[in-house]
Amino acid sequence: MELLNTIFVAPFIDMFSAPDFLIQVLWEGFVSGILYALLALGFVLIFKASGVFNFAQGIMVVFAALTLVGVYALLQSLGLSPAFAAWISLFLTIGVMGILALSIERVVLRKLVNQPDIILFMATIGLTYFLIGFGELVFGGEPQKMIASELGIPSGSTSFDVFSGVVILEHADITAAIVAAVLVVCLGFFFSKTRIGRALRAVADDHQAALSVGISLNQIWVIVWFAAGIVALATGIMWGAKSDVSFALQIIALKALPVLVLGGFTSIPGAIVGGLIIGFGEKIFEIYWGGLIGGGTESWFAYVIALVFLLFRPQGLFGEKIIDRI
Amino acid sequence: MKKLIKIGAAVACLTTAVAATAPAYAEDVLYIPSLSYRTGPFAGGGTPNANGFADYFNMLNERDGGIGGVKIMLEECETGYSSKKGVECYESTKGKGALVYNPLSTGITLQLIPKAPVDKIPILSMGYGLSATAIGEKFPWTFNYPTTYWNQLSSILKYADSKGGLKGKKVGFIYLDVGYGKEPIPLLEILAKKMGFTITKYPVGVKEMQAQSSTWLKVRKDRPDWMIMWGWGAMNSTAVKEAAKIRFPLDRFIGNWWSGAHADMRPVGEAAKGYMAANFSGIGTSFPALQDVIKYVVDKGKSQVKSKDLVGDVLYNRGLFNAVVVAEAIRAAQKATGKKAITGADMRVGLETFKLTKERLKELGLEGFTAPIIASCKDHEGAGPVFIQQWDGKDWKRISDLIPPMNDIVRPLLEEAAAKYVADKPGWKTQTCK
CATH class of the missing domain: 3.40.50.2300 (Response regulator)
Structure with missing residues (x-):
């Protein structure tokens, strides 16, 4: 009886006896969720275009963030003002991600058209190790400070007195949520309402069929890898602002896996809804139930949520139900 | 037949070449493998530590011609803070005459503790690793100076x-x-x-x-x-x-x-x-030993440190202090054995006999850098103090x-933990200290 009370009653009493804290938990869940969605989006874009899980998405986050702070340091040493140097660095980094996308298409993907998916997947593993080595060679392994304030990301926080308690909203978290939401909406619009978006869907369905109707597979791949590079840059800035910019950021990409399982590998709305479900779910479970089993539940609870959903929708929430003729 | 002779000649040449280049470090150098991690998620901590460790030995080579007239040869092996890679590094370097392993990872240390007595190469897990290895009687081959977790x-x-x-x-x-x-x-x-x-x-x-x-x-x-x-x-x-x-x-x-x-x-x-x-180690470059490192290594471009400003950082100095302990133990081993080029077993003796007194720290140009350490057979940690x-x-x-x-509270608990570790390992070799 005591056990049942601890599991089914006490956590809810906790929630409603401190509603200000519950609001804080929900806010943190929302911020995490939207950032997970952003991470997952990078994977979804490339999966949609090539049917390949991009193993290199995590290191692309690191590479983009390190390029940004590295270029900024270079421009600073030339005497440019911090804000000007930061914005120039941002545009130059976008350029670098463009060059990276072009290079990946030319050097890696072009040779692999129509190869089995596992070959493309292996190629992204190779790309990961190349970017790790290249990044370390150019930028070194030391953690760097993200140039958040220089880019105009506000610091500090705003407190609200709610239900005789306090809810703290970090300005950086608010900015992260807004940027992620805007990026997600823009990418969603771009890939669902534009000609390139339709071409992308055609490529995702069948490489050869897409080629036969005149869609340039190479061009689509460059665009998609570039878009994934921009998502990686945004992810690197937001997560980098929360801690630091180092190679540890690549681990954060692992947080996107349950989101992808839940939302489906091919759906942009799936990445958003999946991210939010995981964000809210893991925070609420860890805070109100985590203590019962020693805490630290976030490392696995997201997968439990994903597996529960998969029992009912194996293709993920928004994934395409594919029936193959055998 | 001609083909066979050619193949035979090629194999012979290759064998000779390999034999000629095969390291015989123990004969003429003091070979110290450095299990470092300059890559991966923990490179931010691993890199400065590895730099401090390497630069101190480089400085001894440049300034003093090594230790006791024998050059130090440091070989880094990248572990990425992975226990699996750490063990691979250990296995690939132990045959080259390794004197001591400094794993810079508790996970790797735990893997190497049982290997040390078999291969007769001591482990110095300085300020990390298994706390119970402080008990020298139970862990003759593992050390964790200057203090345990x-x-x-x-x-x-x-x-x-x-x-x-x-x-x-x-x-x-x-x-x-x-x-x-x-x-x-x-x-x-x-x-x-x-x-x-x-x-x-x-x-x-x-x-x-x-x-x-x-x-x-x-x-x-x-x-x-x-x-x-x-x-x-x-x-x-x-x-x-x-x-x-x-x-x-x-x-x-x-x-x-x-x-x-x-x-x-x-x-x-x-x-x-x-x-x-x-x-437990000093901050900054105001110590004469650090100035020597800058003079003989950093300024000459022989350091991997990216900027001179990073010399004297907490983890750089921690790595340097690790090298100081190794160097002092080598000196003690040379003195105890009368040999210049020592072995892993000799090094173990050095790690149990070196004395890093206040006076010795001053001689080394590290006055006030850390608390003195008096090594012993019984106590492999020294129970040193820390500062905040x-x-x-x-x-x-x-x-x-x-x-x-x-x-007074911790030592009996360490003894208990050490006894527990050893209890379920039949054949574990302990030692008796005077």
């Missing part, structure tokens, strides 16, 4: 206790959820009972190092009076940022000596002002005297 924890608790008492207080323990982070928990639980405080544990998974908001929401809910951290890598800066975010008083938040590096706090800057950490440093927004500043550990 357990003793460090007792010094940290002593410091917290001196700031208003811990009795009746709540202490939160946030740790990286791997072997290293869990190491001091048994002692923490015992000391909580003895000192009358309660503990709440906050594990942080490697994947969650940079996503700690849940952990700190729990801290906000639990409202501990003190927070103690056993973190590493990006976990440290994230934890301090999250603590500041929930407005946890940073002058009630103490990290261990792996949670208090410049690399950790520089990215946080002003927001980390007030955060504290334990340390505080981040002022830009740099670490020492804010306490040396705080000796609660050795």
